[in-house]
Amino acid sequence: MSSIADNIGSVTRRIQKATLDAGRAPDSVGLLAVSKTRSPADLRQAITAGQRAFGENYLQEALDKIEALREIPDIEWHFIGPIQSNKTRQIANSFAWVHSVDRLKIARRLSEQRDRSLPPLNICLQVNVDRETSKSGCDLDELPALTKAIAELPGLSLRGLMAIPDPAQSADELRLSFRKLATALNDLKTRYPDAGPLDSLSMGMSGDLELAIAEGATWVRIGTALFGSRPAKS
Template sequence: MSSIADNIGSVTRRIQKATLKAGREPGSVRLLAVSKTRTADDLRAAVAAGQTAFGENYLQEALDKIDALADIAGIDWHFIGPIQSNKTRQIATAFSWVHSVDRLKIARRLNEQRAAELPPLNICLQINVNEEDSKTGCTLEELPDLVQAIGELTNLSLRGLMAIPDPDQPEAELRLSFRRLTRALHDLKAQYPDAGPLDTLSMGMSGDLEVAIAEGATWVRVGTDVFGPRPAKS
């Protein structure tokens, strides 16, 4: 069985190869290790292999791991799961990034609850790029109004967009989904130059990271290929 360190090395090489093939700058794509359901010891092994950015979906599980790993400096915690209104205070305090902001109400609560002594919270807006009924996220049509409103929230730094396209699409359609997100970010930068850095595309996972990188991803969210298969639920 491959170790977590071996897996990180393998995924990193895939990212580097795809970045080079796409003609992009080395280091322009970063690995976000999706660590939901993984143990604190798993994360320690990943940190020992040089991985410092972790994406968590479940708040209480994440808070337990943040506490367990408090002795390690430099871990970059990203919240990537659906956000309930009653959980925003803890998310605003414990994380440096939130990839899954999908409506203004959540953005406002995160802004109000971000402690003044902390730097602005980096956020990505989650886009339901295929407009699937089963997924959260704003539509591309709703996006400009949301960006304009968030531009007034001084405790947030709007970094870009996130999407989870249907992985069962044919590759050509998946590529088009990623391309829509890239085009949307480009349009926002032109239309709202003061809205935020707008430098981030969080898209691509274990099975499609090469396609995502070819279409502009800056963060790829990889879980299974870093930590191995998740244990079967009892």
């Protein structure tokens, strides 16, 4: 059975090949290890293999891991799950990135509650790119107004967009979903050049990272291909 270190090496090679095939700079795509339900021991194995960016979906589980691994100074924690209003203070001050901001109310709370001694919180706006009723995220047509409003909030750095397209789609449909997100980001850069860096596309997972990179992903969120199948919930 492959080790976590072996898996990280394999996924890294996939990312490097896809990046090269897309004619992009070698360091233009980051590997975000989706570590929900994984133990601190699993994360330590990944860290030993050189992984530093970890994405968590569940706040309390994430806080427990952050505490367990506190002695390792250069871990970059990303929150990628749905955000409840009563959890924003801890999210604002425990993470470097939040990929799942989908409404102005949440952005305002993160802005107000981010400790001003910390660097600005990097955020991505989550877009329901395929308008799935079961998915979180704003609609594409809501992005301009949301971007304009968030650009005025202190303590935040608007980095880009995130989406979770339906993995059951065909390769052509997935590619179109990724392209819609990339096009939306380019439109925002043109309309609001001072809104923030707007340099990030968080899209692509274990089964479709090559398609996402071909369409401009800068973060691919990989869980199963690194850690194996998630354990069944008790």
